[in-house]
Amino acid sequence: MTKHFIAIAGNIGVGKSTLTGLLSQRLGWEPFYEAVADNPYLADFYQDMPRYAFHSQIFFLSRRLRHHRRLLDFPGSVVQDRSVYEDAEIFARALYEQGHIVPRDYHTYRELYEVLAQFLPPPDLVVYLRASVPTLLQRIAQRGRSFEQGISPEYLEQLNRLYTAWMHDFSSCPVLTVPTDNLDFVHNGTHFDLIIHKIQEKLSGKEEVVFS
Numbered sequence: 001m002t003k004h005f006i007a008i009a010g011n012i013g014v015g016k017s018t019l020t021g022l023l024s025q026r027l028g029w030e031p032f033y034e035a036v037a038d039n040p041y042l043a044d045f046y047q048d049m050p051r052y053a054f055h056s057q058i059f060f061l062s063r064r065l066r067h068h069r070r071l072l073d074f075p076g077s078v079v080q081d082r083s084v085y086e087d088a089e090i091f092a093r094a095l096y097e098q099g100h101i102v103p104r105d106y107h108t109y110r111e112l113y114e115v116l117a118q119f120l121p122p123p124d125l126v127v128y129l130r131a132s133v134p135t136l137l138q139r140i141a142q143r144g145r146s147f148e149q150g151i152s153p154e155y156l157e158q159l160n161r162l163y164t165a166w167m168h169d170f171s172s173c174p175v176l177t178v179p180t181d182n183l184d185f186v187h188n189g190t191h192f193d194l195i196i197h198k199i200q201e202k203l204s205g206k207e208e209v210v211f212s
Contacts, residue, residue: 006126008126013139013156072121088117125174130180
């Protein structure tokens with residue numbers, strides 16, 4: 001049996017964890033979820049972002065790299081909630097653009113990330129879940145996490161812009177872009193079956209896989 005390693009990428013609230021769980025149940029793959037609670041800098045970061053943003057992102061990067069290595073070594077197929085690339089390409093860059101990471105620290109961070117990424121085997125597939133800001137806000141409100149309720153539309157728009165730029169230049173492995181504004185893979189089995197079919201097509205080597 002062929003081992004597969006796919007990573008689910010996308011903005012806050014787009015449905016990464018949910019799709020990870022559903023794929024795991026349907027395909028029998030091992031799920032690996034994003035873990036943020038054990039970051040020792042997180043509380044300090046929210047109190048003083050400019051002081052602790054760099055430290056927090058270094059921790060997230062090291063933890064994500066460790067998880068990535070574990071997924072590569074896992075004997076069976078795996079599906080990952082958020083990829084190693086997003087820490088650097090999306091969230092660290094957003095903090096830099098906002099002025100929370102100074103240029104010197106950001107350039108050091110990027111150099112470390114880029115060197116490590118050269119030696120890190122990529123997943124077999126990145127599934128990028130794309131959604132508009134109104135959809136993201138609606139889903140964030142529906143899941144009711146108190147710490148997410150203050151997320152602004154402007155921040156989500158910034159992240160969407162960074163995701164678009166990252167996807168435009170990303171070439172480490174195949175990407176399947178899933179437009180989720182009109183796809184309800186949680187409550188609509190047909191929509192979920194369509195995603196499964198497109199993932200299998202992409203893993204089989206089909207170049208042009210699109211949602212129509």
